[in-house]
Amino acid sequence: MTIDTLRSETWPDPQTDYEAETLAFCRSWQRGQTEFILHTSGSTGTPKPITLTRAQMRASAQLTGQALGLQAGNKALVCLNSRYVAGVMMLVRGLELGMTLTVQEPSGNPLSDFDPDQAQFDFTAFVPLQLQTILDTTPQKLPILNRMKAILVGGAATSPALEEALQRITAPVFATYGMTETVSHIALRRLNGPAKSDFFTALAGVQLGVDDRGCLHITAAASNFERVQTNDVVEFADSTHFRIVGRADTIINSGGVKVQPEQIEHIIAGILGEYALNQRIMVAGLADQRLGQRLVLLVETPAHEVSTQLQTAVSVAQDAIRQRIGRYAVPKDIGIVPTFVETATGKLDRRATVAAYLSKSAP
Structure with missing residues (x-):
């Protein structure tokens, strides 16, 4: 029109x-x-x-x-x-x-x-x-x-x-x-x-x-x-x-250290790009008895497991995060989410995506 x-x-x-x-x-x-x-x-x-x-x-x-x-x-x-x-x-x-x-x-x-x-x-x-x-x-x-x-x-x-x-x-x-x-x-x-x-x-x-x-x-x-x-x-x-x-409302408090997930995501996304991987990612803070919140990298992929290439890229990204930000900012786990949740305007809905991941990973 x-x-x-x-x-x-x-x-x-x-x-x-x-x-x-x-x-x-x-x-x-x-x-x-x-x-x-x-x-x-x-x-x-x-x-x-x-x-x-x-x-x-x-x-x-x-x-x-x-x-x-x-x-x-x-x-x-x-x-x-x-x-x-x-x-x-x-x-x-x-x-x-x-x-x-x-x-x-x-x-x-x-x-x-x-x-x-x-x-x-x-x-x-x-x-x-x-x-x-x-x-x-x-x-x-x-x-x-x-x-x-x-x-x-x-x-x-x-x-x-x-x-x-x-x-x-x-x-x-x-x-x-x-x-x-x-x-x-x-x-x-x-x-x-x-x-x-x-x-x-x-x-x-x-x-x-x-x-x-x-x-x-x-x-x-x-x-x-x-x-x-x-x-x-x-x-x-x-x-x-x-x-x-x-x-400010996405800051993760892990073991008393405040972490800005967007900084971590930027580093990871850059390294995934070097490996020709274009999956969307998100760093989330999940409940942890010892740390309060533990850092987890969520990856959007329909696959049911983490590929060897993705594991390699994430390992390189973890080293980069450790050097650029500090060891406290390194996600220790990788979680798979088939499809990230979006708002009506196409923005990532972080809360809903974490909820979707937790519901699928619950025993």
């Missing part, structure tokens, strides 16, 4: 319930609706409704347009779920900036039906799994990506393997940082090319700080100039550049 946002009188007739919902939002926006109720993703708890104002959403859209050089007449591919903030804000950017929107119901490979020689888009946003699928299974679609002005990747962390694969794309690819409360992203991190960086750069006018836990707080027009406190532990390079260390 294609929407020319500058000509609402020629908008298409919806063919599916999803298209009807998407068009209903666009019409509400064009009629000047002043408040919208969206839901958080539920990746760290129960999804909850949040009311966002038109002014907040417009401010966010304009900042993104300025940061990426988007303008009227550009063509955007909308392939994120428009029931959540990431997809909704793709619609708002198109409506506010005068872009033509091609809307697709979310799928694993949003480019599968497009001709790589003919399809022309200037802008899009993916979750990491979508982009990984495109590069792994349909490399012939690469010209579509290369012709874009900017590509956003959000909703979950990008793995070392994906970041390496992104170097094949010549168009700028950015990781996003934000949440429903900040009306999508408030900072971008370049993932490919000579300008790639480990640090996010805040958009213009965004003010950042940390609380006594070292967790980021954000104040911006998109948050209605109210402070939004996160649970993300960060390190600052300066007042507008920061790096994510992990989440």
Whole structure:
């Protein structure tokens, strides 16, 4: 479905319930609706409704347009779920900036039906799994990506393997940082090319700080100039550049030592990539009588046992963790989970995944 946002009188007739919902939002926006109720993703708890104002959403859209050089007449591919903030804000950017929107119901490979020689888009946003699928299974679609002005990747962390694969794309690819409360992203991190960086750069006018836990707080027009406190532990390079260390609510206390699982996962994922292993992983803290919590590496694989190659890679990763972080951060056990649990927006649901593992491993 294609929407020319500058000509609402020629908008298409919806063919599916999803298209009807998407068009209903666009019409509400064009009629000047002043408040919208969206839901958080539920990746760290129960999804909850949040009311966002038109002014907040417009401010966010304009900042993104300025940061990426988007303008009227550009063509955007909308392939994120428009029931959540990431997809909704793709619609708002198109409506506010005068872009033509091609809307697709979310799928694993949003480019599968497009001709790589003919399809022309200037802008899009993916979750990491979508982009990984495109590069792994349909490399012939690469010209579509290369012709874009900017590509956003959000909703979950990008793995070392994906970041390496992104170097094949010549168009700028950015990781996003934000949440429903900040009306999508408030900072971008370049993932490919000579300008790639480990640090996010805040958009213009965004003010950042940390609380006594070292967790980021954000104040911006998109948050209605109210402070939004996160649970993300960060390190600052300066007042507008920061790096994510992990989440305060995922910290594992093992034998009295606090461990940030995301740091461990990053090391393991990088080494798995060196062994051409692309399984998703997660470090969990499971109940232990002696340690309180013991570190366990959960691996997503339909296999019923750990392969020799995976055992070798994990052994190398354990040595690397011991050297880079310390012996207390080394997962001692490996657990198999056939399928990790995800939220409706495609984010890893850590709690539900651990619960699924425990239910299958219980005697």
